[in-house]
Amino acid sequence: MTSSHPLRRHIEQFTPISDEDWAMMEALLTERTIRKHECMIREGGMGRELGYILEGEMRHYYTYHGEEKTTYFYFENSLVGPYISCITGQPSQLTIEALSDTKLLVFPYTGLQKLYAQSKAWERFGRVLTEYLAIGLEERMVGLLTQSPEERYTQLLSSNKKKIIERIPQQHIANYLGITPVSLSRIRKRLSEK
């Protein structure tokens, strides 16, 4: 049974969804295009919507001491949005920006909350999705605590996140690894000389 809708296929990687449950979600979706350098959410704004990327790529960053620190990237077929702001109801501390023209399906977080309330399958989806999110964050954190920048970079190269290296400007990758773009350039040189 291959469901035709890409978002439904994505969701069903986490937990099965009945046609009826899916219909409730489908009713919430709107297609939107965000142009390069435009933002889905800016620091200080309230997170009200989540999205699913059909094509394009986005980054999210925090602003510290006036500098943008990019900490995550999103590609096609993934969920994106100011998740924490939606959960807490606090203004977003992060900004999510399109790195190229990006086509999304967006839906309001309040809509998702209604799905949670109306259907056990959706509640389960929310739990399982968040579990995977937490596992990813834990892995990332452990890498930051235990590996050198060079190890983190080589690991990124050989991971299933190669897309980041192939499609994202180096300055942002450096942020993601917790170093400066200058250092990343040197690490790359060091590695290429081996």
Next chain:
Amino acid sequence: MTSSHPLRRHIEQFTPISDEDWAMMEALLTERTIRKHECMIREGGMGRELGYILEGEMRHYYTYHGEEKTTYFYFENSLVGPYISCITGQPSQLTIEALSDTKLLVFPYTGLQKLYAQSKAWERFGRVLTEYLAIGLEERMVGLLTQSPEERYTQLLSSNKKKIIERIPQQHIANYLGITPVSLSRIRKRLSEK
């Protein structure tokens, strides 16, 4: 309405639980004491149980290049366990050790899964709990990516996690901050000279 059981009170910080739902959980609980330096789970073992600490403190660590890297601490009135291993069904990469004699209530993860399946309230609890877990991890990761070790230490001092500084040996705190015990000692000296 103050429920008498401490674990129930803890759970109801996330979402309300009916008497009936609570009874299902209560039936799963066993009290256990883990002595200082003993482990709830060791690296390589399968995660089958979670626990709620009644008194004592624990740390969890990963072993890298033969060294123990402590990345988290648990105190009384908090949930503890090899959560990721339980979720993924993979052997645990981390070890959870008691830092002093620790009294816990433990319950099997399969039991929790049954609660998830049987009751919407439990499914919701699982989602909301994991959301808070993810928010904590995100904050921690952003701190590691954007702050200096000294900033991380001073922030820990002024946070609601002061307990860590008051009750945990410095060597483990250093790991938690992503530095060596020697460096932490120097940072402390630097700060005390101001």
Next chain:
DNA sequence: CGTTCAGTTGACTAAGGTCAATTCCCGTGG
């Protein structure tokens, strides 16, 4: 062609890591 911006490179600085010696604290046994 210039302009712009990302990436590279060089010179220098700063900060944490490493290794080893020393001190401090605390519990134990004489």
Next chain:
DNA sequence: CCACGGGAATTGACCTTAGTCAACTGAACG
């Protein structure tokens, strides 16, 4: 009560590596 032992924390000397600042290169785009 004191002496000893062991682990934790501190300190010193030195090393390594990332950060900083600035100059330069190179590719993309108008």
